[in-house]
Amino acid sequence: MKLRTKLTLFNTISKLVIVTLFVLLLPVLIKNINQNYTDNRLRKQKDKVLQTVKALGIKNYIQDGEGYAAYTPIKDAYVSLDEDSLIENLDTIYNEKRKVETDTIEYRILSHDFYVDKKKYLLEVGISLDSVNETTGPLQNIAFEILVGMIILTIIADQLYSNYVLGPLRLIIKTKLVGTKFPNFGSYKEVKTSTNDFQHLDISIHQMIQTIESTFLKEREFISNASHELMTPISILQSKIENMFEEEAIADELKVRLLEMQKILNRLKSITKTLLLISQIENDQFLKEDKITIGELLQEVYDEISIRLQDKNISYECIVTDDWCLVNVNKFLLFNLFFNLVNNAIKYNREDGKIRVEAVKENNNFVVKIIDTGVGIAPEDLPFIFNRFKKLKQSLQQDSFGLGLPIVKSIAEFHHITIEVESKKNVSSTFKLIFSTGLIGEY
């Protein structure tokens, strides 16, 4: 998941949680506020009545011991005064149902005892709960709407800002980390940002790529130079051995030993030549100007390699269902690519095994498959088969130095050919080459 998506998700979820919490608390809060407000109103009312009593005397309300009670017309509030015979002093606010004529109405009631002329009176002021609650609903709604509006505003603001502030990071990822070729050598373009962390990241990535690049170039240069330098001494040794071989004075048994030396020298020569080839491919020292049909190419490979099938009596089948023409390729290199793949299919095959080479069009892709019935590759070995000098267990008894597949890989990369390998241990291996459309042309 992208960082921006994560941030947006977190923002939204956290705000939703807050909204839900608030909505759940809202009725309780509003009820509390309302109650406090009502209680205040009741107390003010009480003070007013007491002031009137003080100013005008109790007689203003009570005459001849008759209690006083006044209701508003719709009975949502009332005031009552009466003599109180109870001993305890009341001064509370509480909810209670009262029967008023035919209706039973729940009131919030303030009861207050006071004395006038040593006589105790009870004052009650009540407001019906219905009228109190009338305002609760609209209040809740307004509070809710304002809240939602504010939350939406903050989400949008968060979104815009995180988008803006994360922009450089997105740019760094897009231009420096993903793409056809990572690490991207040679072209550093600074990402403009005022965020220090991103500046640091950008510069660090650049420095890392530079380090990789210089190591990479050094390795290439080293291999190229080393193999070049080795060629001359090998050349001299080979000539010396050949000249000694020609001398009549040298006995045959010595010549056999000379040949053994030659064989070992050949091994050195092969490794050096292969490394040099790989380094030349990597340094783009080959032209890609040839044109050949896949059928012709596979036939040429077969002509060269057919002799090797005899040893283990391997049958070879080449099916070109769709012959296509390869353009902008290097024929010499492609020949070597297929030669090495088929050669491996022979080397790692069983007695009386089979090799099947197919050139087909699969979902608009031009594909060549090389399928053998050989020893296969263990799944844990698969990731390493293209590494230089990597020898797998099954190749130990072969006269291989672990450079066959590296050649294949560098030639394929040079031509932008994708290789896919599937293998089942002791059953078969399939090497699938997918040619990019740029390599396909008119004959």
Add this chain to the structure above:
Amino acid sequence: MNVLIIEDEKALARELEIFLTNYNYICEVCYDGASASERVAVNLYDFILIDLGLPDYEGLDLLKEAKRSNPDAAYIILTARAEIYDRIKGLDMGADDYLAKPFSLLELQSRMQAITRRKFGLKNNVVELGDFLVNLTERTITHNNDNIAAITKKEFDLVAYLILNKNRTVTRNQLSEHIWGSIINDDYDSNYIDAHIKNIRKKLNTYAPADWLETVRGLGYKIRINH
């Protein structure tokens, strides 16, 4: 024939000289471009072998220069720089052949022989081997005018190479380098020359004995021609 060897690696130049002298060429050796430049201005050669990596001279410039005073000589470029670009450039400038180091001396000699045939138009390209006639120009082997079509291109290459080096033992390495030299692969010990020879013998023996194709035990093969 006169050969000028221009090679700065003294040990290698010495081996080339020994080898070619052995094959009846008359050799002169130069270790640098300056002396080679003097030499070509004074003498005429049949073959000039130029190493491209001279310390004091750009090899291709030397080739151009030598061509002016020695236009009829055959030029073979020897180099450890196997770059395709150099190869094209060298051949464009009139080099007759090109050998990448390390090369087999026998291969060099065969190329020189091939150039000689081309340059001097040797007609005698049919070789008699027992009851067989091998035509090196048309690349055919016949028996009583009967063309043996079963012989493959590779097999013919082997026979032709042995004929070029007739009466000498050619090792499996040398044969293998000749016919598979340009293939880069992962094997260092496999040798399919024996399988090829076996096939050649089988194919020829259905017509007549091919005892001129000899196995030299432990060393290699040889074609014996007695005239």
